[in-house]
Amino acid sequence: MAGIMSxxxxxxxxGFAAVVLLLPILAAPFGAAYPDLLQRFMIFxxxxxxxxxxxxxxxxxxxxxxxxxxxxxYAAMWSFKLLSLNAIPAILFAVAIAGVxxxxxxxxxxxxxGIYFSILTLAFxxxxxxxxxxxxxxxxxxxxGLRMIRADPRVLDRLFSEAPAxxxxxxxxxxxxxxxxxxxxxxxxxxxxFFLAMRxxxxxxxxxxxxxxxxxxxxxxxxxxxxxxxxxAFVISGMLAGLAGSLLVVTDPLAGAERMQWTASxxxxxxxxxxGVGTLVGPVIGAWLIKYFENIFSSFNDNVLSSxxxxxxxxxxxxxxxxxxxxxxEGWHLSLGLLFVLIVVFLPGGIMExxxxxxxxxxxxxxxxxATARGExxxxxxx
Amino acid sequence: xxxxxNVVLHVADVxxxxxxxxxxxxxxxxxxxxxxxxxIGPNGAGKSTLLNVIIGRLAPSSGxxxxxxxxxxxxxxxxxxxLGVARVFxxxxxxxxxxxxxxxxxxxxxxxxxxFRINMxxxxxxxxxxxxxxxxxxxxxxxxxxxAVHAGALSRGDKRRxxxxxxxxxxxxxxLLDEPTAGMSRHDTNTTxxxxxxxxxxxxxxxxxxxxxxxxxxLADKISVLAGGRIIAEGLPDQVxxxxxxxxxxxxxxx
Numbered sequence: 001m002a003g004i005m006s007x008x009x010x011x012x013x014x015g016f017a018a019v020v021l022l023l024p025i026l027a028a029p030f031g032a033a034y035p036d037l038l039q040r041f042m043i044f045x046x047x048x049x050x051x052x053x054x055x056x057x058x059x060x061x062x063x064x065x066x067x068x069x070x071x072x073x074y075a076a077m078w079s080f081k082l083l084s085l086n087a088i089p090a091i092l093f094a095v096a097i098a099g100v101x102x103x104x105x106x107x108x109x110x111x112x113x114g115i116y117f118s119i120l121t122l123a124f125x126x127x128x129x130x131x132x133x134x135x136x137x138x139x140x141x142x143x144x145g146l147r148m149i150r151a152d153p154r155v156l157d158r159l160f161s162e163a164p165a166x167x168x169x170x171x172x173x174x175x176x177x178x179x180x181x182x183x184x185x186x187x188x189x190x191x192x193x194f195f196l197a198m199r200x201x202x203x204x205x206x207x208x209x210x211x212x213x214x215x216x217x218x219x220x221x222x223x224x225x226x227x228x229x230x231x232x233a234f235v236i237s238g239m240l241a242g243l244a245g246s247l248l249v250v251t252d253p254l255a256g257a258e259r260m261q262w263t264a265s266x267x268x269x270x271x272x273x274x275x276g277v278g279t280l281v282g283p284v285i286g287a288w289l290i291k292y293f294e295n296i297f298s299s300f301n302d303n304v305l306s307s308x309x310x311x312x313x314x315x316x317x318x319x320x321x322x323x324x325x326x327x328x329x330e331g332w333h334l335s336l337g338l339l340f341v342l343i344v345v346f347l348p349g350g351i352m353e354x355x356x357x358x359x360x361x362x363x364x365x366x367x368x369x370x371a372t373a374r375g376e377x378x379x380x381x382x383x
Numbered sequence: 384x385x386x387x388x389n390v391v392l393h394v395a396d397v398x399x400x401x402x403x404x405x406x407x408x409x410x411x412x413x414x415x416x417x418x419x420x421x422x423i424g425p426n427g428a429g430k431s432t433l434l435n436v437i438i439g440r441l442a443p444s445s446g447x448x449x450x451x452x453x454x455x456x457x458x459x460x461x462x463x464x465x466l467g468v469a470r471v472f473x474x475x476x477x478x479x480x481x482x483x484x485x486x487x488x489x490x491x492x493x494x495x496x497x498x499f500r501i502n503m504x505x506x507x508x509x510x511x512x513x514x515x516x517x518x519x520x521x522x523x524x525x526x527x528x529x530x531a532v533h534a535g536a537l538s539r540g541d542k543r544r545x546x547x548x549x550x551x552x553x554x555x556x557x558x559l560l561d562e563p564t565a566g567m568s569r570h571d572t573n574t575t576x577x578x579x580x581x582x583x584x585x586x587x588x589x590x591x592x593x594x595x596x597x598x599x600x601x602l603a604d605k606i607s608v609l610a611g612g613r614i615i616a617e618g619l620p621d622q623v624x625x626x627x628x629x630x631x632x633x634x635x636x637x638x
Contacts, residue, residue: 005506006506006508199503199506200503202507203504203505203507204492204510205500205503206507207485207489207492208492211481211489213480214478214481215477217476218477218478219461220460220461221461221469221470222469222493222553223465223494224499225459225461225498226461
């Protein structure tokens with residue numbers, strides 16, 4: 001790895017890989033160690049990393065990335081229906097179709113910047129949503145959602161075997177992808193995505209993208225044609241969204257239009273900002289945190305709270321349960337909103353900024369002289 | 384539009400109107416290769432408009448700008464840069480979020496890799512050649528000890544020197560400088576003059592727009608005086624200094 005990766009990067013990658021692969025053990029104390037949720041951690045980690053390649057590096061804030069996620073889901077589903085239950089062709093097909101969508105939408109949206117760019121991407125995503133929800137019902141099956149049925153043609157599979165007896169499920173060359181297999185399958189894609197993001201961030205190409213974010217005018221007068229650079233970042237990021245969308249169909253074989261709604265586009269923005277825009281690890285942490293809130297906080301009910309506050313005297317316990325009850329269960333969005341506000345107000349650089357501050361405080365206390373001077377670039381591994 | 388032997392930049396019969404306002408009228412300017420050509424004039428004379436027309440930021444209402452036999456008019460800023468024209472702005476245009484070193488490396492990539500190239504599977508850390516060149520250029524402008532600092536944290540004078548380094552690393556054939564010492568202390572101004580004198584020996588053609596007469600007479604080989612959108616005088620520094628029309632324009636003559 002020495003040729004393409006610095007030692008610092010290799011350490012970061014190995015550390016990240018270790019955390020991801022050991023998640024079934026590490027997440028257990030938080031009650032999150034079940035394959036369905038951890039697989040979502042992987043999938044939305046990919047989505048957020050991809051989104052950050054556009055937003056974090058070039059500064060272009062897309063408000064329509066759910067469109068590519070949804071397109072990936074539908075494309076993968078059609079591959080399962082028409083070609084094969086094998087996940088590999090489905091993923092390749094989904095990434096390619098999402099790439100085509102990203103090329104067209106990106107080409108048009110990147111003619112504007114700032115808020116106009118964001119509004120254009122939002123408009124395109126809402127168009128995709130309404131196509132999926134009503135106009136293209138024969139392809140998307142409208143609000144019911146698209147699923148596999150036994151009678152699907154699956155031409156490649158039929159060449160080798162008869163139709164399966166039960167409900168068809170995606171597999172990898174005959175290996176089932178349900179449960180933990182599905183998690184590890186998605187985890188490999190997350191690691192590959194992380195590796196790609198790391199390569200881009202440290203490459204001259206990544207430096208050009210950061211230049212676009214910092215001062216597009218200077219980039220132009222320095223001799224760069226900035227639009228194809230931004231478009232390349234847009235397409236890569238759209239393809240990764242498509243990859244995430246296809247992996248979600250592998251776990252949960254139902255593709256619905258709600259995945260393309262603007263709230264889903266907003267969610268990936270939140271994930272990235274929460275974790276740390278422009279950092280490598282931040283978007284993944286943001287994605288995990290939001291999916292954790294969505295799945296764990298929303299499942300808390302009054303009984304859980306009551307036992308949590310069991311140490312309080314009777315009257316106080318009920319009051320605590322009533323107040324805390326507003327923030328869990330159906331109200332989990334409230335806790336997430338509160339957390340988001342706190343992070344943005346006190347740590348504008350997201351959770352990764354918090355990590356950086358803590359580690360530099362420790363270094364200052366430990367080494368004394370190693371503290372970086374004002375304005376110096378902090379040598380954080382996540383940069 | 385024939386350019387003569389050693390004329391590298393020819394601004395030919397350029398007019399520029401903004402609505403009814405004639406910002407530039409009948410501008411004909413020839414810049415000789417390897418020389419420092421200063422454009423001076425009172426506020427509102429059209430100096431910045433002229434520079435913006437040369438660099439392609441503004442399209443002239445009529446006329447053309449020819450650089451080394453190529454018509455620049457109608458070309459995009461990045462195309463003009465790729466032909467070998469670099470520009471220092473009045474307010475420094477730098478990459479505030481990047482380190483000083485990265486600021487200088489970026490233009491070097493534009494020169495080596497062209498206007499667009501996806502160079503994704505190499506690490507910037509392994510680009511030794513570009514890095515050494517950038518460090519060498521930073522030493523030239525005296526910013527080597529600040530190479531790891533965020534460019535946004537530099538002082539105003541250092542930002543100007545950084546922007547100059549970003550242009551110099553491209554080894555442009557023509558360097559356009561828009562008031563390179565505006566807002567600088569006398570000390571910083573003198574350092575900048577020394578720096579510009581140092582790079583003069585490298586045969587780079589320079590067009591410099593400047594208010595400060597001390598700077599102009601320290602650097603210029605030839606001076607054009609702009610007033611009311613017209614060139615009212617042109618010649619060697621000594622000729623221009625004594626020209627009564629120039630005195631009048633500067634002392635508030637009617638234009």
